[in-house]
Amino acid sequence: MTDQIVGKPPRARRTPLPYLLLVPAAVALVVALGYPLVRQVILSFQDYGLAQQFGKPPEWVGVDNYRDLVTDPYLWRVTLRSLVFCLVNAVATMVIGVGLALLMRHMAKGVRLLLQTGLLLAWAMPVVASLTVWQWLFDTNYGVINYALTKLGFDFEGHPWLLQPLSFFFVATVIVVWMSVPFVAFTVYAALTQVPEELMESAEIDGAGAVGRLRHIVFPAVRPVLLVVALLQVIWDLRVFTQIYILQQAGGSTRDTNLLGTYIYRLGIGGGKFGMAAAVAIFMLALTVLLTAPYVRSMLKQERED
Amino acid sequence: MPRPASRPLRVTANVVGVIAFVIAAFPVYWMVNSSFLDRNEIRNPVPTWVPFGGDLDNFRTVFEGDQFLNAMKISLMVTLLTIVVALAFAFIASVALSRFRFRGRMSFIVTLLIIQMIPVEGLFISQYKMLETMNLLNTVVGLSLVYVSLVLPFTIWTLRGFVTGVPYELEEAAMMDGCSRTQAFFRITFPLLAPGLVATGVFGFIQAWNEFSLALIVMTREDHRTLPLWLSTFTDVNRGTDWGGIMAGSTLIAVPVIIFFLVVQGRMVSGLTSGAVKG
Numbered sequence: 001m002t003d004q005i006v007g008k009p010p011r012a013r014r015t016p017l018p019y020l021l022l023v024p025a026a027v028a029l030v031v032a033l034g035y036p037l038v039r040q041v042i043l044s045f046q047d048y049g050l051a052q053q054f055g056k057p058p059e060w061v062g063v064d065n066y067r068d069l070v071t072d073p074y075l076w077r078v079t080l081r082s083l084v085f086c087l088v089n090a091v092a093t094m095v096i097g098v099g100l101a102l103l104m105r106h107m108a109k110g111v112r113l114l115l116q117t118g119l120l121l122a123w124a125m126p127v128v129a130s131l132t133v134w135q136w137l138f139d140t141n142y143g144v145i146n147y148a149l150t151k152l153g154f155d156f157e158g159h160p161w162l163l164q165p166l167s168f169f170f171v172a173t174v175i176v177v178w179m180s181v182p183f184v185a186f187t188v189y190a191a192l193t194q195v196p197e198e199l200m201e202s203a204e205i206d207g208a209g210a211v212g213r214l215r216h217i218v219f220p221a222v223r224p225v226l227l228v229v230a231l232l233q234v235i236w237d238l239r240v241f242t243q244i245y246i247l248q249q250a251g252g253s254t255r256d257t258n259l260l261g262t263y264i265y266r267l268g269i270g271g272g273k274f275g276m277a278a279a280v281a282i283f284m285l286a287l288t289v290l291l292t293a294p295y296v297r298s299m300l301k302q303e304r305e306d
Numbered sequence: 307m308p309r310p311a312s313r314p315l316r317v318t319a320n321v322v323g324v325i326a327f328v329i330a331a332f333p334v335y336w337m338v339n340s341s342f343l344d345r346n347e348i349r350n351p352v353p354t355w356v357p358f359g360g361d362l363d364n365f366r367t368v369f370e371g372d373q374f375l376n377a378m379k380i381s382l383m384v385t386l387l388t389i390v391v392a393l394a395f396a397f398i399a400s401v402a403l404s405r406f407r408f409r410g411r412m413s414f415i416v417t418l419l420i421i422q423m424i425p426v427e428g429l430f431i432s433q434y435k436m437l438e439t440m441n442l443l444n445t446v447v448g449l450s451l452v453y454v455s456l457v458l459p460f461t462i463w464t465l466r467g468f469v470t471g472v473p474y475e476l477e478e479a480a481m482m483d484g485c486s487r488t489q490a491f492f493r494i495t496f497p498l499l500a501p502g503l504v505a506t507g508v509f510g511f512i513q514a515w516n517e518f519s520l521a522l523i524v525m526t527r528e529d530h531r532t533l534p535l536w537l538s539t540f541t542d543v544n545r546g547t548d549w550g551g552i553m554a555g556s557t558l559i560a561v562p563v564i565i566f567f568l569v570v571q572g573r574m575v576s577g578l579t580s581g582a583v584k585g
Contacts, residue, residue, distance in 0.1 A: 021402035022414065024395040025458055032455030033421060033429065040432035100326055106319035115323040118330035124567035125334060126516040128534040129556035133337040136549050144336065144353050182330065186571075231423075239425030242518040246538050261427035261519075268431040269523050277431045285428040292423060300416070 043278035050272040058275070065279035075263075075280065079287070082238060082259040085169060086291075089176045089240070090233040096177065097184025098226070102214075104189050116186075123182035131246045134175045138162070162251040169257070172243050180236065184229050191225040192218070224299075231295040238288060241265070260284045337560065340553035341365070348550050364554035374555065376529060377536035383446045384521075384532060385514040388453040389507050395454070396461035397503065401491070403462070404469040418459045426456065426519050434523045442524075449524045449532075453517065457510040464509070468502030469495070505570045512563055533559050 044065055046058040069075045100119075104112050125133075137145050138161045149156035162168050199217055219226070241261035248254050248262065258266065264284065268277025340348065342360030368374050403411060433452050434443070442448030472495045480490040521532045531539070537555050 015406075018402035018406035018408045018411070021398040025399040025462060026414075028391075028395055028451075028454050028458060029421065032433070032452050033424065036429050036432035036436050039436060040429060043432055043435065100322070103319040103322050106316050107323045108316070108320055111320045111323040111327075115327045115330070118327035120568060120571060121334045121564065122330040123571070124560075124564040126534065126556075126560050126563050128516070128518055128537045129337065129560040130333065132537060132540075132552050132556045133333045136340065136553065137333060137336060139549065142349055142351065142353075142549070147351065147353055178329070178333070235423050235425065239427050241427045245519075245522070249538065261425070264427055264431060265519075265523070269434065274431060274435065281428050281431050284425065288423065288425060288428065296420075296423075 040278045040281060043275055044282050046275045048273075048275035048278075052274070053272055061275070065275050066283075069276065069279055069283065075283075078258050078260060078263050079283075082261075083287075085173070085240070085259060086234060086237040089173055089180070089237040090230065092173065092177050093180040093184055093233050093237075094230055097181045097229075098188050100181065100185040101188035101192055102218075104185070105192060119182035119185055122178060123186075125179070127179070127242050128246065130175065130179055131243060134171070134178075135247070135250055138171055160251070162247060165253065165256040168247060168252045172240075172247055175243055176237065176240060180233060184233070187225060187229055188222060191222040195221045227295055227299055231292055231299070234291055234295070235288060238291065239284075260287075334560075334564075337553050337556050340550060341557045343550055345548075345550060364550040365558070367548070367551040368555050368558060373531075373536060374533075374558075377531050377533045380446065380525070380530055381515060381533040384449050384453065385511055387446060387450040388457060388514045389510040391450070392454050392457045392461050392510055393503060393507050396458055396465050396506070399462045400465035400469050403466050405474070405491075418463055422459045422463070430520060430523050433520070437524060444525055444527045444530045449521060452520050452524065453514045456517070456520070457513050460513075461506055461510055464506050465499075465502060468499055468506070471502075472498045508566050508570045512566060515563060 043058075045060065045062060046052075047061045047064070048058045052058045100115070104115065107115065122130075137143055140146070140158055140160045143161075145161075146156045146159050149159075161171050195218060199221065200213065239261055240259060244257065244259050244262050245265065248257055254262075254266065260280065261284075264277050264280050267273050267280060271277075339355070339357050341364050342357035342362070343354055344361065344363060347354040347360075402408075403415065437443050437448045437452070440448070442451065476494045476498075477487075477490040480494045481487060485493060516534060517532075518534045518538070521535050525531055525535060537552075537559060540552055540555055
């Protein structure tokens with residue numbers, strides 16, 4: 001992949017102009033992200049609760065917050081839950097999205113357009129609106145899903161989907177995957193259309209079967225895009241907040257359904273334990289870095305090679 | 307054109323395509339459908355599949371009182387402030403990144419990439435504390451400030467792709483004809499960037515318009531709720547009683563976004579992937 005600069009931009013090495021142009025953006029990012037990050041690190045080493053909220057100076061407690069956290073089995077339960085939720089959702093989204101993208105190449109033109117329209121609609125839906133609709137679809141008494149399942153011969157009359165944690169997470173997964181698949185399908189499909197047809201044909205002549213073609217020709221060709229998309233899914237699904245929060249408001253036990261995002265919110269904004277919440281947030285950031293580091297490294301490597 | 311595939315593969319592809327279409331589109335259809343149904347039809351155990359004989363009562367409910375309109379006003383102010391500031395900052399930054407080679411350029415780009423990966427929820431506790439200290443909780447400026455930082459990295463990233471896409475030779479040619487460098491940029495490159503600016507702006511608009519987590523922590527007062535917050539409390543308060551009204555509210559929020567989205571999406575997909583993949 002080549003940089004698209006045609007011709008040579010001026011080599012204005014000594015002018016301060018580019019730096020001046022970057023100042024507003026840099027200042028905005030430092031104020032709204034950099035400073036809070038620093039402050040959060042500090043906060044995570046302080047005893048900062050409701051008393052401090054009302055003016056008592058925060059007390060420096062060293063690693064106490066972290067010690068309390070890592071010795072609290074609840075944090076580990078929430079972490080494990082978040083990781084499992086993230087992996088299940090990211091994998092399901094990738095499999096369905098990439099699968100649809102691959103199949104789109106073989107659909108009749110009309111069907112492909114139809115599917116693309118449907119995916120666009122789902123993609124364009126505002127998160128909160130999708131959540132209300134899905135809650136309505138899964139509604140205990142008047143929901144279409146219970147109606148359809150009962151019609152099909154299962155006993156789902158008056159089934160409360162959000163009451164049991166497992167079923168709660170099933171609903172959350174359906175919603176998250178439904179919302180995320182369009183992005184994956186479109187992006188991967190766009191990348192697939194860039195794979196030169198001669199490449200596929202030469203593989204045909206060499207006698208590569210369908211699976212072999214996928215593995216040795218198609219996937220390597222779209223690898224950069226697959227990496228980016230998978231990386232984004234992992235990030236988005238680990239930080240999932242809105243879906244869980246709103247479903248929690250609609251029913252279900254908060255304690256049994258908290259993921260890291262909602263746990264931080266409920267500790268800090270809900271419970272006023274800002275020091276502890278900051279420590280969990282730092283933990284979550286570290287987890288994000290840990291999970292995404294291999295991807296990022298491989299992306300940066302790719303960048304340098306190009 | 308793909309090679310002609312085997313018949314079973316084509317049939318499978320088409321069947322899967324139609325099923326996937328139904329799953330993707332049905333919730334959207336159901337939202338619009340339900341928004342026209344009256345209480346009896348909503349509460350009928352047998353679903354009403356098409357809104358024949360429906361009316362606009364649910365929409366009337368939404369506009370009753372000033373909560374919806376107030377939330378819309380807040381949402382519009384926050385969103386507009388956010389995209390105006392973000393576009394202005396991102397535009398000049400993207401010019402620096404694509405028209406100049408300077409020390410630290412690559413580090414800035416990598417930093418943007420990394421910032422995009424920071425989960426909002428990983429920082430919102432301290433962003434809340436910061437806005438509290440600055441007396442900016444429950445203010446349009448406060449929410450816009452954190453929104454700018456939310457959309458800025460992506461906006462710079464995408465605009466940079468658009469600026470780079472305009473060949474520098476065009477500017478050079480104008481300079482040979484006697485334009486100064488600045489003139490050449492604003493007379494030649496800038497007009498060519500208009501579609502890119504619009505697309506990026508619309509995308510930022512959608513992001514800010516839909517955002518929930520930050521709005522939830524910054525706008526705690528009822529009269530400062532944005533539309534997504536208003537909608538989420540709407541379901542809360544009415545818990546399963548007024549689905550028609552909730553669907554009408556959802557439809558009102560979603561339809562403009564869907565229209566906007568359809569307009570810019572093609573451009574953004576290419577912008578997003580080229581931006582994300584190319585250095």
